[in-house]
Amino acid sequence: MTIKITRDPAPVKGALKITGSKSESNRLLILQAQYPEIEIGNLSNSDDTQVLQKALRQQSGQVDIHHAGTAMRFLTAYFATQENCDITLTGSKRMKERPIRLLVDALQRMGGDIEYVNEIGYPPLKIKGKKIAAQTVKLQANVSSQYISALMLVGASFPEGLEILLEGQVTSTPYIHMTLEIMKHAGIKGEFADNRIFIYPAPKLESSKIEVESDWSSASYFYSIAAIADEAEITLSNYRKTSRQGDSCLAEIYRHFGVTTTFEENSIILKKSGKRHLRGLKEDLRNSPDIAQTIAVTCLALGVPCELHGLHTLKIKETDRLQALKNEIEKFGGKVKIGSDCLQFVPQTEFQENVSVATYNDHRMAMAFAPLAMKVPFQIEDAGVVSKSYPDFWEDLQKLGFQVS
Template identity: 30%
Template sequence: MLRIDSLRKAPNAELQLPGSKSITNRALIIASLAEGTTSLSRALFAEDTLAMIDCLKSFGISIEANQPMETIDVTGTNGKLDAPQDSLWVRQSGTTARFILPISALITAPIQVDGDAQIRSRPQEDLLRALNQLGVEVAYSGEPSHLPLTLNGSNLKVKDIKISGDTSSQYLSALLLVSPCLPQKITFTLEGNAVSLPYIDMTIEMMRSFGAIVEIDEPNTFTVHPTGYTGRDYEIETDASTASYFFAAAAVSQGRVVIDGIGENSIQGDIGFINILEQMGAKVTIGADSIEVSGQNQLKGIEVSMRELSDTAPTLAAIAPYCSGTVRVTDIGFIKNKESDRVSAVVTEMKKLGIDARAEEDGFVIEPGMPIGNVIHSYDDHRIAMAFTVLGLLAEGVVIDDANCVAKTCPEFYEHIDTLRLEGDEELAILAIDGPAGSGKSSLAKLLAQELQLEYLDTGAMYRSVAAEVIAANIDPEAYREVTQITDNIDISFNGQEVFVNAKNLTKQIRSPEVNSIVSYVAANPGVRAILRRAQRSWARQRGGGVLEGRDIGSVVFPKAKLKVYVTATPEERAHRRSLESGRDMKEILNEIQERDEIDSSRTDSPLSVSSNAIVVDTTDKTLSEVANEVLRNFNV
């Protein structure tokens, strides 16, 4: 469960959002089939792209991914792939499932493809029918036209293909992507009332940039020549679908948001969402490599077809209650077969918030109204979770039941959402105290909280609580996913000096030598830090401020705190203090402190450092009272 803290002030933010999922996954397919090496920059690292990378590696493709640098180097195979030894697991990624299936046409051996329950429920009939026309044999292990299934391209026969476009544009994109590696040219005719055509344009644009020849003979007829691909360096745009939530938040709150890495030459169809916002009254400024959206007045209602940018339909729904008139979205009946039935999901959850909403045959209608608080079911659908997060920025008491499903396309979504709250954080009475172990920050923070009549939060106890649960579950403290999952499910509360974890009093256990030995590894986990940072920020916002102590409070958690203090002391003095507290050998403690300092200062996520504008206080030769008085003088200025 994640409570969405509402905005205290309109946002004024410039954001660097992740790269596009659609572009990253297309680039991975093309690079894998290309001749030579491709270097992708600003690549997205999320569940959907990691699923694609894992599947492509199963074909013998060399892929070197550097997540901190957002780069991926792919050594292409020139269309000559190895048969996977094991079943391909696409997780919940519809893009991966659809883009991987046509690769079977290049391999003369059986390929098994499977995925999570959600992706198993989504039919792939039109794509599989087209592959059958090419001679690819398909055998189902369960329901026809659904995963799991086995494909065999040993009887490949290249011929012109007709494929329906009224369910998904990804079917044609998937076939187009593999076509330059077929032995002869092939023509595809898109039939029906095609949806999401800009995604097909994106596919063709990217294919051409890697050397493919694609002719568009008529509006819906595409001929691809057997040219293969040539590897190259390729920079990926910011994800336009993800950007839509932040543009919407700015427009509806009468704030301002600038997003870099996407601009006037974007190849993403979802960039069209800003045109809708402009029609509703927002101000939009498009540059070469950035887009700015600002809200001027209350947004107007609108009736709009979102057939070409359906992924942003839930985003528009999220701001619809705050508009001056009715919002009607049409031509999106096909989104009932996405990760969830998005039409039903939007309407159902709006009604839970007291909003008049109704489904129509090909869309939905939402009337103006002020949402009430309630728990939003995400349906394990990242678009629903993200959209209702935006709604919650202007309402009280909105809670998302499974917020982590955003990891499918934007794992750091809530970190970016917190950036929108920074202007409001300046109004909070926050005293941020950071420093290394044994520097005296806990004693200082407790005294200052008492003097200032503010509540106190020991963020270190939160990391220790997670470490205690990791030990209880007998899990490797460096196991990223498992430890992150524990953190997401943990309930930490405080009663005075006592710490309760899942209703159990663990005050003593979290200070044990066993916890001491692993807490640095737990605290270095980016997933753990992201979840606990959200909890720490929410704790302070609900109270209007507080005294928070830890290792990244001023630098990361509350960079706009009223006062930031960095408390330090010599390692020997810190070890001496800990020895007096515990009765343990000072040399042993000194070794632990030095090891902890090294881990804390060198971790990639939120390393221990002196925050900008922080006052530095060396407590080595000072009494607690002297240090407290110095801090109070600065806080009360």
């Protein structure tokens, strides 16, 4: 589905309820599968979360998680530690190109029974679940934090718990803290200090209900809209001032663009009033790489040069996000340089018109570019890809005055 998206420059005002965080929801679902005493509120309605829910109901046969990278990592560890499971875990063509070897190696060293169906290091995986009693495992720290979280989420089921020793500089630390905090909220004790994580054993938990905070990554697109607008007031719920999500750094980053964040009891209010002169932006996003696309497009819309670092994990996401950003931004006339972990953007003097933005099976490409319609009308290809994390995205944009056809 290709859509055309436009919006006039009128002030932006509205209130939206954003779906629960995919990151929090998926972690809680893995815990709930091991501890049915956990009840979950405000669960994400994303495709990824629905795919994970369906997969957790299987004990044998083929499980196809499509494009859901989080599900691939978390389920690899989960199925490997569930006795009597006999699963072939597979996904989309792109998923079969995304590396999984470091996690599989770690699980195999712990005693897990996992085989590669085709190419070594990549899905599909043949997994025979078994009771694992390993007490310690080493893992490189500069890889996707989801590998680490996957091991943390199953560690409490081990008789002696699990010690994870991280080697090198840790990437996406907030996501490790998020996993730890969610586990603690459920009643599982854990520690993280000096590149060492320890998850205490928990044979059983007390009954509890855990509310999922709305997704800060999804909020990023409305920060972008507020920044691009001359006047804006957008209320988003359900958000907390003390968030577990690393992308909550948006509130501080977008002050650079003149957007203020007011925290209410269960919501945030984004405000911007009047144009302002903006300097270039330089940010290290190693702890929040998922908002890199949003920030880059905000800078494109406002004609602000930017330099973003800490982006090495973007090359193994739904697509190579660094290359995809370069391809699509340059269609509008901007100039982009990319390295192994960085992006530099130099603004254009005027926007190219009649651009059609490719989305590369990547939900964040579609949503990150959408706010640019406040500056120039354009098309977005395969717009339905947003259902991966935010199925109501286009409807919510229309509530804020965007025309989507």
